[in-house]
Amino acid sequence: MSSVLLLSCPDQQGVVAATAEFIADQGGNIVHAEQYVKREADADGGVFFQRVVFDLVRSDVTHESLLDAIRPLADKLDMTVDLRDSSTPIPTAIMCSKQGHCLYDLLTRWRSGEMPMDLRVVISNHPDHADIAGHMGVPFVHLPVTKETKPQQEAAVLATLAEYEVDLVVMARYMQILSDDFVSHYPMKIINIHHSFLPAFIGANPYRQAHERGVKLIGATAHYATADLDEGPIISQDTTHVSHRENVAELTARGRDVETVVLARAVRAHLEHRVAVHGHQTIVYN
The missing domain is CATH 3.30.70.260 (ACT domain)
Incomplete structure (x- = not known):
């Protein structure tokens, strides 16, 4: 052992x-x-x-x-x-919305044996990625949500996680804000990914906002989700240089590349038990 x-x-x-x-x-x-x-x-x-x-x-x-x-x-x-x-992989769920780049990357790494997780289920508030989950042999649960049904939908998500006995939740561009109650069920066991423009470029179309401001550096941050929105302990970050020559679509593609790598790096660190949390900080061992 x-x-x-x-x-x-x-x-x-x-x-x-x-x-x-x-x-x-x-x-x-x-x-x-x-x-x-x-x-x-x-x-x-x-x-x-x-x-x-x-x-x-x-x-x-x-x-x-x-x-x-x-x-x-x-x-x-x-x-x-x-x-x-370490010989027992962590039971894991991936949550996603319409953007599939992080989901597809994690599924590919998992199927190739690169990501040592026990992937139990994919949960989404949209049906778009049911086919790829099925192709990869992972149960897909579609739980739509509106502003009015958010409490009921979160309860259904928690019930699904409990049904599959999940111990780690990966938010692969799951575009919903989790409630404090939801996060409290999985302290330091929910990993989120977002572009590092926050808080400078909040809201919709952050890469368009970045393009309009002529940024020269874009990046992504993976962190544990806490009650303080996007302020949980950081696990991994990375950046890439861009220039005035790239349009919004090209900037978005570059940003998504960074997001997939940073999220995968953070998830692997957690799966390999290389992350220690101390207050608002993390110690991430090599």
Whole structure:
């Protein structure tokens, strides 16, 4: 069994040694470890973060027994622990609207084995992408929404996620604002993608607005969805240079290319348990 341990605690002497000793006592063999200390300018000490990947060779050690065994160490060091079995893919749902570029990219990466997720269902407020989901062998659930039916539609979406036992929700250009109640069901488990023009170019046709302003740099941001709209902890970002020669359609195409890459990068980081959230920030391990 291969496991990933994400931990954080007040920075103190002996954390690395204690963690390595614990893993060795459980019959584990560390194959990769990375750590980081975040120091605050206005506070004493700092916060220690570590990601440890290890293999277990003892058949009598299970994921559940590991969680029980690490609790005394976690209590002693005031440690927050997230222990994952990396051999079990995370049950995932993709939500989309009419724009399909991010959905198609994720489906292709998943089918090719590049994206290690257990894709359970695609949910959309439009029927446009039912055929591609069916072609890829993924259940497609169409749940239309209007301003008047939004509470009922969100309840239906949550029921669908529960039915498919989803643990990660990917908003692949799902063009609906999620309510605070919806987000509260999946804290730090909803990944959203948007163009990095926000808040400068809000509303419809952001690339047209950017073209009219003569921008020279466009980009995209993938982040966890929180109650604060588009202000959740950032997982991945990227940019590309553009010029006055590109029209709105060309600018939009360039922007969509960046969106697909940034979203895929963020989703993969979450699936591989490489993201630790600390307040409004993330630590994303290599």
